[in-house]
Amino acid sequence: MSAIRHPGRALAEAVTVVVAGVVAFPLFWMVLTAVKPPDEVVSSALPWTTRPTLDSFVRALTVQDFGRYFLNSVIVAVAVVALSMLVAFLAAAALTRLRFRGRTTMLVMLLVVQMVPVEALTVPLFFLMRSVGQSVPAFGLNHLGSLVLVHLAFSLPFSIWMLRGFVAAVPVELEEAATLDGASRFRFLWGVLFPLVAPGLVATSVLSFIHAWNDFLFAKTFIISAADAQTLPLALQVFVKPDQNDWGAVMAGSTLMTIPVLVFFVLVQRRLVTGLAGSVKG
């Protein structure tokens, strides 16, 4: 491509780089503030620091107990991912591989359910978790189990829908061959199909993980009075107080919360983009 065909390309690239800088700036400022020494956090507008320190991270982890909340968030997200992948894999296998009455209805229902604005369900879910907690405390209010349950439910329709495509991509002949070789349906499911669908499981679980990890509304609704069962978003929001902020530690906390998601996003970005374009086109 010649410069004559693209006379404005240099200008376009300059604009692109400036825009990229502006878009990335809040994240850059977050990390920079997190590693600045305390006196520079509020006084220096310079976009660098000559005295980087991990002080703010130490304060966030010790004084504000962010390690605990980080762990809570990890527990919830990992439990949601493990359970939803197991349940969604079974459902996706049934919906793709088996012929049964009501199959189409179920597929349509899965699409409809995805349109329910879960934010509107805080009140009924609050009461549901309240009664669940009366018999099984670990899954009731003020316990991480309640968050695992609701995020499992929220992530299932989408996960089943996405996994269906991956299961369908495995040739049917493979199942026939496995059956001829005498493999039971159970063997085929876990020994053959499961490993083959693994890439799809990874992509799907990353999205489930991010949803559970980022949740603020339900954590705020369910974890009312148990400080030790708070998750990161909740802790961070409580942490930000008007007028008397330790911004260095707040930004360190934000960084701790953002990094896992950033890493996962970069890992699956290609699949995410093609998946989105595919779902839009398909």
Add this chain to the structure above:
Amino acid sequence: MTAGRGQGRTALAYLSPALLVLVALLGYPVYQLVVISFFDYGQEQVSGGAPLEFLGLGNYSALLGSAKFWSVLGQTVAFAAVCVLGTLVVGAALAVLATRVRPWARTCLFLAALGAWATPAVAGSTIWLFLFDANFGLVNTVLGLDGFSWTYGKWTAFGLVAAEVVWCSFPFVMITLYAGIRAIPAEVLEAAALDGASTRRAARSVVLPLLRPLLIVVTIQSIIWDFKVFTQVYVMTGGGGIAGRNLVLNVYAYQEAFAASEYGLGAAIGVVTTLILLAITVFYLRALRRSGEVL
């Protein structure tokens, strides 16, 4: 494959865990949301100190008769409209820009956008609050506006939240539209050029119609998403602003239910929000079908 009862039974076994979870934790709550919205459900009823009183549509008539509900609804629509418009304009402009530059510049842009997209809503809101902090924020330091509070005034607060929402939601629009533009076969554009169409003409008469289905989809997605923004509004305005002047429907429902212990009223607001979103979705799907597009 052998069809028959055997497969039906296996299917049921495979599907039962998913069905159980979905019915118990999505289906039943949706039903309960509607039921609760018909009752006077307050603190006394929750603690068992007073019997439940069936109000029928009482919560709804109280809601529709209150000036606050209508002003919150108006604010929600205006806020969502600004966010959707901002997201679409920025996303579409940058998608086009991305097709005009070499891969290195595009990678820069996409990495930055991916970062904004990936940032958890609470973290993003916190960062923006810090950038626009009255006394210690970089923006005020640079602009020389020391002590000016962006979150105090109703409109500056809404503007700040909208800016954060656009920041974290334009990447979805940009990347989807970019993929859409790239998916247009080169021959189509060459044919247009051979027929003597200018770049502008080709963009309007060839690219735009081809992108229409995709544009409609990202628009619906954005409307649905921006209409129910909760985290950003809650975190950045401290739960809906001073005297609730920065409330949007979802935050309003939350405050009525969990701060004022008016669970019935909160549920009614939830039902209204759901119905509005449903209407938007149906409206667009019909518009899509009428124009002969297949989703």
